[in-house]
Amino acid sequence: MNFPWRLVCRAHLFFALLLLAGCAVGPNYKRPAVDAPSRFNYSADPASTNSLADLPWWQLFNDPALTNLIHIALTNNYDLRIAAARVEEARALAVQARSQFFPQAGYQVDAYRGKNAISGSANPNGHGLTSDSFLAAVNASWEIDLWGRIRRLNEGARARFLASEEARRGVRLSLITDVAQGYFQLLELDAELEIAQRTTNSLGQSLKIFSRRRSGGVGSKLETDRAEGALEAVAATVPDLKQRIRLQENQLHVLLGQVSGSIPRSGNLGGQTVPPEVPAGLPSALLERRPDLLQAEQLLRSAGAQVGVAVGDFFPRIGLTALLGGVSTELSALTAPGSQLWSAGLDASGPLFKAGLLSGRYRQARAAWDEAKLEYQATALRAFHEVSGALFTRVQYEEAHAHQARSVAAYQDAVQVATTRYRAGHANYFEVLDSQQQLFPQENALARIRLNQLLVIVRLYKALGGGWNQPEIPSPAR
Numbered sequence: 001m002n003f004p005w006r007l008v009c010r011a012h013l014f015f016a017l018l019l020l021a022g023c024a025v026g027p028n029y030k031r032p033a034v035d036a037p038s039r040f041n042y043s044a045d046p047a048s049t050n051s052l053a054d055l056p057w058w059q060l061f062n063d064p065a066l067t068n069l070i071h072i073a074l075t076n077n078y079d080l081r082i083a084a085a086r087v088e089e090a091r092a093l094a095v096q097a098r099s100q101f102f103p104q105a106g107y108q109v110d111a112y113r114g115k116n117a118i119s120g121s122a123n124p125n126g127h128g129l130t131s132d133s134f135l136a137a138v139n140a141s142w143e144i145d146l147w148g149r150i151r152r153l154n155e156g157a158r159a160r161f162l163a164s165e166e167a168r169r170g171v172r173l174s175l176i177t178d179v180a181q182g183y184f185q186l187l188e189l190d191a192e193l194e195i196a197q198r199t200t201n202s203l204g205q206s207l208k209i210f211s212r213r214r215s216g217g218v219g220s221k222l223e224t225d226r227a228e229g230a231l232e233a234v235a236a237t238v239p240d241l242k243q244r245i246r247l248q249e250n251q252l253h254v255l256l257g258q259v260s261g262s263i264p265r266s267g268n269l270g271g272q273t274v275p276p277e278v279p280a281g282l283p284s285a286l287l288e289r290r291p292d293l294l295q296a297e298q299l300l301r302s303a304g305a306q307v308g309v310a311v312g313d314f315f316p317r318i319g320l321t322a323l324l325g326g327v328s329t330e331l332s333a334l335t336a337p338g339s340q341l342w343s344a345g346l347d348a349s350g351p352l353f354k355a356g357l358l359s360g361r362y363r364q365a366r367a368a369w370d371e372a373k374l375e376y377q378a379t380a381l382r383a384f385h386e387v388s389g390a391l392f393t394r395v396q397y398e399e400a401h402a403h404q405a406r407s408v409a410a411y412q413d414a415v416q417v418a419t420t421r422y423r424a425g426h427a428n429y430f431e432v433l434d435s436q437q438q439l440f441p442q443e444n445a446l447a448r449i450r451l452n453q454l455l456v457i458v459r460l461y462k463a464l465g466g467g468w469n470q471p472e473i474p475s476p477a478r
Contacts, residue, residue: 024148025315026308029301032373034287034380040280041388051281053289053464057176060461062273065266066183069256073179076257080175083168090157090164097157100150103142108325110135134334137325137341144319149312156305163298169468170291175255177462181455182252187269188451189248193241194268195443196234199436202415203231206432209423223429230433234440274453278394278460280387290383290465296376303365303372310365313358316350383463390460397453404446411439 052060058067074080112133145151207227214224249263287293321344328339351358415435421427461467 024151024308025311026148026152027304027369029304031287031297032300032377034377036283036287036380037384037388038283040283040384040391049282049285050279051285051464052275052278052461053281053466053468055461055466056470057180057461057467060275060457060466061180063183063266065264066180069183069252069263070176070179072256072258073175074172077175077255078257080168080171083164083171087161087164087168090161094154094157094161097150097154100143100153101145103140103320105138105140108135108137108139111331132329132331133327134329134331135325135327135341136334137323137327139324140322142320143317146318147312147315149309149315149317152305152308152312156302156309159298159302159305163295163302166291166295166298170295173291173462173466176467177458179252179255180458182248182255183263183265184269184272184451184454184458186245186248186252186263187265187267187272188447189241189245190265191269191447191450192444193238193245195440195447196237196241199440199443200231200235200238202436203227203234203433206419206429206436207231210429226429226433230437269447269450269454272450272454274457278391278457280391280460280464283384283387286383286387286465287380289468290463291468293376293379293383293465296372296379300369300372300376303369307362307365307369310358310362313361314351316348318346318348321345321347386463387460390456390463394453394456394460397449397456401446401449401453404442404449408439408442408446411435411442415439 057070061067061070110133113130143150207224210223210227214220250260252263253260287297323341323343325341326334326336326339327341328334328336333339415432418427418431418435422429422432
């Protein structure tokens with residue numbers, strides 16, 4: 001009895017095809033190595049895994065008016081709605097890619113009448129006759145994904161969908177921080193306006209004192225002229241501040257997706273709290289929560305999958321086809337037993353000569369993959385530097401605020417002492433005006449430093465990927 005070598009060869013071929021079907025051509029994804037620091041410098045607790053990013057924004061920005069503004073922005077902002085539409089677009093593309101895993105079925109119905117023709121095509125054996133032809137059939141086809149080309153297509157489409165999700169999260173985080181920054185800048189302008197109006201009143205009181213002294217024959221025109229000049233110089237800043245406040249409100253309304261109007265405030269700049277301790281967490285955790293890093297990683301995964309697709313184009317595409325229906329020269333006989341039409345087959349097609357087309361696509365995919373890896377690493381490097389820079393800046397602003405607060409307190413005392421001395425006749429007008437003029441810019445400087453303290457917390461929250469584990473749109477009643 002002869003050994004069935006042919007059967008053994010067929011079995012080996014079958015198992016080899018199964019093994020090939022279990023893998024996919026192209027590189028499997030692996031996160032690139034990133035030179036991450038062991039800890040962030042200037043962090044409150046370098047060894048802690050807790051991070052400011054774990055804090056919900058409505059607790060970080062503990063201001064009812066700001067909380068309500070952010071909630072409105074998350075509901076109405078056009079950029080965020082556009083990002084959400086892009087997510088749905090990417091989701092639909094992923095569904096299209098996934099559909100290639102399954103058999104495709106369709107139908108065909110034809111009705112023709114012609115001379116020397118059959119089914120709409122030339123028939124040299126028609127003998128000059130005019131005839132009818134009818135066709136009704138259902139067809140099906142299925143590409144067998146032996147090399148994993150379709151799996152790579154699906155992997156790339158899913159990665160692009162996830163990247164669009166992260167892009168939307170990035171837009172959301174930027175929107176939250178932009179609204180907070182705009183709100184704090186508005187409060188700072190309010191503070192400058194209040195300082196200007198208060199200083200105007202103070203200089204006005206000095207002008208009245210100088211005017212009364214001049215009327216009594218004690219003072220001089222020089223005193224009143226200097227006092228009036230200082231008064232008008234400060235008063236001239238009030239219209240400009242009011243204009244800047246209105247422009248800032250308009251910018252906030254753009255973020256809110258609303259028409260212009262007044263922005264409600266529930267406090268002032270001095271009433272805003274700054275966290276005493278700002279934990280940054282571990283640098284390695286930053287890779288798991290920053291939207292731009294996660295987006296870059298998904299784009300890298302998609303680029304790697306496209307390399308697999310390019311490799312798969314070198315291999316033949318193998319598929320199954322089937323056709324079932326009926327064909328007849330008479331419509332009434334289309335379903336007759338003799339008119340039945342069916343076919344089933346296995347087809348394979350592949351490239352022989354493409355003049356460098358496929359190799360060019362492969363090199364392009366490899367270059368795009370390398371570019372995506374470098375972009376991910378560069379994004380990670382920028383993220384680490386942004387966090388470290390914000391932590392360092394926060395420390396510097398704390399020190400600057402302490403010095404500036406003492407400076408303002410000293411100038412306030414100087415104004416009070418100079419005014420008292422002047423009324424008692426122990427000082428001249430120059431001491432009073434000089435003290436008042438020195439106090440005005442120092443108070444403005446203190447307000448700006450306070451603003452910068454708030455803004456650096458906002459920037460740090462954004463740099464850390466804040467709110468990554470929080471719901472998308474919280475209740476406005478929080």
